[in-house]
Amino acid sequence: MQLFGKNLHLNSREKPDGNGSQADWSTLVEGCRRGDRRFQKALYDALSAKMFAVCLRYMDNRDEAEDILQDGFVTLYSKLDSYTGAGSFEGWARKIFVNTALMSLRKKNVLKQSEDVQEARWISSEEPTPIQKIGYRELSKMISELPPGFRTVFNMYIIEGYSHKEIAEALGVSEATSRSQLQRARALLQGKIKERY
Numbered sequence: 550m551q552l553f554g555k556n557l558h559l560n561s562r563e564k565p566d567g568n569g570s571q572a573d574w575s576t577l578v579e580g581c582r583r584g585d586r587r588f589q590k591a592l593y594d595a596l597s598a599k600m601f602a603v604c605l606r607y608m609d610n611r612d613e614a615e616d617i618l619q620d621g622f623v624t625l626y627s628k629l630d631s632y633t634g635a636g637s638f639e640g641w642a643r644k645i646f647v648n649t650a651l652m653s654l655r656k657k658n659v660l661k662q663s664e665d666v667q668e669a670r671w672i673s674s675e676e677p678t679p680i681q682k683i684g685y686r687e688l689s690k691m692i693s694e695l696p697p698g699f700r701t702v703f704n705m706y707i708i709e710g711y712s713h714k715e716i717a718e719a720l721g722v723s724e725a726t727s728r729s730q731l732q733r734a735r736a737l738l739q740g741k742i743k744e745r746y
Contacts, residue, residue, distance in 0.1 A: 574638035582629050593622060596639070600646045606689075606704045607650035609697060617653055621646040647709060651719050654701055683742060691741045699734035706731050 577595065580588025600621060604614040625645050632641055683691075692700060701720070705711040706727070711719070716727040 575634060578629055578632060578634075578638065581626060589626065596625075596642055597622075599639070600642065603643060603646045604650055606692070606708060607647070607654065607701055613653075617646070617650045620653075621649040624649055647705075648719075651701070651705075654697060655720060657697070683746075691738055694741075695734055695737055699730050699737060702727055702730035703734035703738075 577588055577592045581592055597618065601614060601618050604617040604621065605611065608614040608617055625642055628645065632638065692703060695703060702716055705716045705719070706713070713724045713727040713731075716722075717724045720727070
């Protein structure tokens with residue numbers, strides 16, 4: 550479906566893939582707002598792989614990530630009217646999927662056994678790591694093996710760029726808890742890296 554020109558043929562090479570222009574996304578969004586299932590499928594096809602990767606970073610397994618992906622798309626389609634066209638559509642959509650994952654994690658209360666920074670002083674974050682030796686896939690696997698609370702804060706802070714204040718508000722915890730979780734996640738990752746290198 551050529552959605553980005555005058556013809557409407559299905560051609561997956563022509564959907565936005567992160568390099569798609571804002572006009573391309575606007576065409577998809579408008580078609581979805583009209584309820585056209587062809588545009589909804591094209592939007593799903595354009596975003597699903599990237600958003601699944603986002604969901605997988607936060608969840609323990611593929612099944613949970615797939616559930617979050619589906620819930621995220623339901624939310625995305627229902628909130629398309631709130632997208633104003635300002636800024637990146639993909640960035641706007643990404644926030645929906647991150648928030649969907651966070652809502653699921655809040656329900657599970659993944660940070661219930663966390664400690665404040667004062668209780669985690671023994672963790673050192675000053676030791677250098679041989680991170681340059683690790684490939685992306687191996688590092689991603691190590692991150693996915695972190696306990697859910699550590700992994701969530703690590704992803705939000707390091708990958709998504711949230712501040713500790715934003716993380717605390719999103720997860721309903723203190724900023725100290727967010728810092729503690731990040732510090733512990735880093736320490737665990739450093740330990741895993743030292744074991745292998």
